[in-house]
Amino acid sequence: MLEISGLTTRYGGIVAVDDISLSMAEGQAVAIIGANGAGKTSLLRTISGLLRPASGQINFAGTGLTGRPAYGVARQGILMVPEGRQIFGALTVEENLRLGQRAAVARSTAPNAEMNKVFALFPILAERRSQYAGQLSGGQQQMLAIGRALMGRPRLLLLDEPSLGLGPSVVAQVFAALKALHQEGLSMILVEQNARLALEATEFAYVMERGRIVHQGPSVAMRSDPLVIDHYLGQAAGG
Amino acid sequence: MFGQELLNGVVVGAVYALFSLGLTLVFGIHRILNLAHGAVFMWGALIGYFAVTGAGLALLPAFILAILGGALVSVALDLLVFRPLRRRQGDEFGTIIVSIGANLVLMHLAQQATNAQTLRFPFGIFPIHFYHLLGLRVSLQQIVIVAAVALLVIALVLYLFRTNLGTDARAVAIDERTSMLLGINPHAVYFGTFAIAGALAGAAGVILGIAFNSVSYLMGEPIMLQAFVVIVLGGLGSVPGALLAGVMLGVIQTLTTVYISSELSDAVVFGLLFVVLLARPRGFFAGLHTEHRVA
Ligand SMILES: Nc1ncnc2c1ncn2[C@@H]1O[C@H](COP(=O)(O)OP(=O)(O)O)[C@@H](O)[C@H]1O
Ligand SMILES: [Mg+2]
Numbered sequence: 001m002l003e004i005s006g007l008t009t010r011y012g013g014i015v016a017v018d019d020i021s022l023s024m025a026e027g028q029a030v031a032i033i034g035a036n037g038a039g040k041t042s043l044l045r046t047i048s049g050l051l052r053p054a055s056g057q058i059n060f061a062g063t064g065l066t067g068r069p070a071y072g073v074a075r076q077g078i079l080m081v082p083e084g085r086q087i088f089g090a091l092t093v094e095e096n097l098r099l100g101q102r103a104a105v106a107r108s109t110a111p112n113a114e115m116n117k118v119f120a121l122f123p124i125l126a127e128r129r130s131q132y133a134g135q136l137s138g139g140q141q142q143m144l145a146i147g148r149a150l151m152g153r154p155r156l157l158l159l160d161e162p163s164l165g166l167g168p169s170v171v172a173q174v175f176a177a178l179k180a181l182h183q184e185g186l187s188m189i190l191v192e193q194n195a196r197l198a199l200e201a202t203e204f205a206y207v208m209e210r211g212r213i214v215h216q217g218p219s220v221a222m223r224s225d226p227l228v229i230d231h232y233l234g235q236a237a238g239g
Numbered sequence: 240m241f242g243q244e245l246l247n248g249v250v251v252g253a254v255y256a257l258f259s260l261g262l263t264l265v266f267g268i269h270r271i272l273n274l275a276h277g278a279v280f281m282w283g284a285l286i287g288y289f290a291v292t293g294a295g296l297a298l299l300p301a302f303i304l305a306i307l308g309g310a311l312v313s314v315a316l317d318l319l320v321f322r323p324l325r326r327r328q329g330d331e332f333g334t335i336i337v338s339i340g341a342n343l344v345l346m347h348l349a350q351q352a353t354n355a356q357t358l359r360f361p362f363g364i365f366p367i368h369f370y371h372l373l374g375l376r377v378s379l380q381q382i383v384i385v386a387a388v389a390l391l392v393i394a395l396v397l398y399l400f401r402t403n404l405g406t407d408a409r410a411v412a413i414d415e416r417t418s419m420l421l422g423i424n425p426h427a428v429y430f431g432t433f434a435i436a437g438a439l440a441g442a443a444g445v446i447l448g449i450a451f452n453s454v455s456y457l458m459g460e461p462i463m464l465q466a467f468v469v470i471v472l473g474g475l476g477s478v479p480g481a482l483l484a485g486v487m488l489g490v491i492q493t494l495t496t497v498y499i500s501s502e503l504s505d506a507v508v509f510g511l512l513f514v515v516l517l518a519r520p521r522g523f524f525a526g527l528h529t530e531h532r533v534a
Binding site for chain 2: 048049069071074082086091095098099100104105148152
């Protein structure tokens with residue numbers, strides 16, 4: 001479904017994504033783990049079209065995405081839940097969700113059905129629908145960011161550190177929702193510093209270091225891989 | 240008579256507000272301080288003038304033509320001047336500089352088109368009629384001006400808060416990159432914002448051109464100065480702020496001119512701006528891009 005080959009992205013002289021190739025099948029959930037600064041966010045931003053790659057190819061369901069603007073990528077069905085949530089705090093919860101629909105406009109859908117699905121997944125959003133999104137707690141904002149992406153009917157969901165800055169019970173809630181979505185067949189790429197969580201929620205995982213993929217394998221195997229345990233399941237696991 | 244001057248000030252201030260709304264909108268949504276906005280206003284007035292004198296149109300179609308013309312000039316500014324700069328990732332300062340250049344070009348073209356003359360609408364273009372309301376003498380022209388401004392402002396608010404493109408614009412005002420991630424095409428939003436800002440400026444141009452019966456290639460300059468005061472006082476990017484500050488400015492200017500002196504009117508206005516900013520550095524209201532929504 002997603003094929004990436006030889007992808008390189010730079011900020012000026014800094015190489016953030018260095019010759020990365022990866023592929024995933026439809027319905028898969030893939031984790032990308034790695035330390036802070038490894039290039040995970042840059043990789044997701046390149047896939048979503050926010051950053052232009054210096055070289056390499058991105059193909060999605062038979063369509064070339066390389067060099068497309070971010071809104072074009074979103075309309076192809078790749079939707080990102082960005083790092084730090086980036087919800088529109090000055091707009092209401094409902095306005096945030098309706099904005100999420102824009103990506104699906106070209107693929108004509110029933111917006112109210114989508115919104116009801118999001119409310120079923122995160123009932124708190126239904127209660128708060130006419131409040132300003134900026135008044136939500138961190139966990140609720142993360143739910144809104146995920147719900148907003150779901151409104152665009154993703155064929156592939158990109159999640160950048162959805163657990164960042166959230167308490168354990170909220171993290172559990174968010175990840176339960178992600179697992180449920182995946183069980184319904186949604187494909188996703190999950191970027192996490194919290195490797196234990198990421199490996200539990202996915203089937204396959206890549207490890208990034210300094211812009212490169214240095215290790216890959218089924219998530220189950222990774223969980224018992226001494227190298228991964230050493231580097232990523234030690235101190236980072238608590239996070 | 241105080242009430243009469245107050246009324247005259249409100250009418251002029253309504254037009255200042257109309258002009259300033261476009262300026263504050265473009266800044267609030269796209270962070271572009273368009274110093275050629277006054278030239279759009281001036282071209283609106285010119286188009287209205289030529290529609291009446293050249294094409295022999297009646298006032299209403301000429302007014303509509305000026306609105307469309309203002310929108311067109313404004314959109315052209317974005318496509319030909321600001322967008323190329325965006326593509327090369329120019330900064331806010333760069334947009335200010337190129338808009339100064341665009342302003343000069345538009346003024347020069349107008350100077351050629353008018354032979355640097357001040358033009359006057361034909362006598363009696365607007366029916367002269369007075370009504371007596373609450374002891375005030377109110378002209379038909381004043382009523383029409385206020386009604387036109389009110390209609391345009393209502394249309395603007397409906398656009399921002401009741402249409403998809405308006406919601407997209409408010410999202411882009413907060414965060415353009417995140418908006419793109421949702422599938423929002425920012426080019427469409429830029430188009431909408433510049434078209435509306437230009438339409439409002441064009442309308443303001445004709446209205447003021449008729450009210451003062453004077454149209455010239457220089458007429459955009461003084462109103463830009465007023466508009467700076469308005470958008471800063473009102474809070475950059477704020478619709479209600481621009482409305483309130485625009486009307487206030489019109490009233491204060493009129494009253495100073497009548498009761499103190501016309502030479503002092505600018506000094507009073509800028510002095511007032513200074514004092515208000517000492518108390519409220521961000522103006523009366525928060526703009527579209529801040530955490531508090533305007534309604
Ligand atoms: N906007 C930017 N400008 C310059 N360098 C950046 C920018 N964003 C990230 N980087 C650099 O790129 C590298 C990868 O960062 P990032 O993709 O954010 O990693 P991660 O998400 O894995 O923490 C880091 O060295 C970081 O300093
Ligand atoms: Mg990151």
